[in-house]
Amino acid sequence: MREVTHEATGPVRLDESDVDPEYGDVAVCMCGLSDERPFCDGSHRVTEDEEEGVRYRYEDGDRKEIEEIRVRD
Numbered sequence: 001m002r003e004v005t006h007e008a009t010g011p012v013r014l015d016e017s018d019v020d021p022e023y024g025d026v027a028v029c030m031c032g033l034s035d036e037r038p039f040c041d042g043s044h045r046v047t048e049d050e051e052e053g054v055r056y057r058y059e060d061g062d063r064k065e066i067e068e069i070r071v072r073d
């Protein structure tokens, strides 16, 4: 399980000058859900209907709203 607080729900597309010609169009994951980090694998699509101000936990393909984030000592 991984808990990350993000504002972004989609990828960052790199400028043409940043792209390695071997890989072509590359997007960097900003949602924290990609299995191909640091690259976007399309997993961000599950965040498209998130509501403003609501916190979510994504785990094993499921999404749950969470009340609070607890910090472990």
Ligand code: FES
Residues within 6 Å of the ligand: 009, 010, 011, 012, 028, 029, 030, 031, 032, 033, 034, 039, 040, 041, 042, 043, 044, 045
């Ligand atoms: S931005 Fe994270 S998977 Fe696309």
